[in-house]
Amino acid sequence: MNKAELIKNIANQNKIALNEAEIMVNAVTEGIMTSLIENEKLQIKGFGSFEVTKHNNLFELVFKAGKTFNQIINKIDIIDELSNSKGFTKVEVEIIRYAFEYFRPREEEVRNTLDIELIADDIGYEFEEVDAACENLIDLRVLTSFDFGKPCTISLPKRFYKFYHS
Structure with a gap:
């Protein structure tokens, strides 16, 4: 750049x-x-x-x-490692990237969960394709599913929190 x-x-x-x-x-x-x-x-x-x-x-x-900069670089390395080593589809990689960015700590709010419909809208894929990809990522334990009355709510597993909360 x-x-x-x-x-x-x-x-x-x-x-x-x-x-x-x-x-x-x-x-x-x-x-x-x-x-x-x-x-x-x-x-x-x-x-x-x-x-x-x-x-x-x-x-x-x-x-x-600095510490925060290193954490961001390590996060990118983890995303690249996940997407390269496990043979994820393009939509799965986009979901992983989106989730890491979405759950990044912000001063104004704490984000714990994410609606799959929002992901589909934001990354430009059909809901059904994103839903299927999220189910696969949940099965692989890359994402965690929650049932808060919304059938399509996800979060990052706790093992990824170290990138944001250390």
Whole structure:
């Protein structure tokens, strides 16, 4: 992803104008550069730290990933591992990705369950196909099924919570 794509993503995700997103991205990158030029270590909690070090008369930028950033990377690795090693269908992989994103902790709410109809609408597959794929993922213990008066309610199994709640 380049800077223009980053700006566009930020604008779309936050429903703001492109020029506002560009101002934000420029402010952050300029702040990082200024800090590093002044030989200060910069830490962004959860994301990581930046530091300029000197080796053999050469300056080097060192980035160390933070805890939250590492958890996100590990989550992606788990999704890729699941989708590659178990021979999941395309719709099953989309459901797994959607579930991991949906259950990501947010400050404003805690999400415990997910309606399969919502998944079908959001990922663009027919309900019947998503329902069948979810049943298979439940049988494989990748998803957990709940019966709250809604026959099609799922959640991630507790073994996946460590990616979000550690």
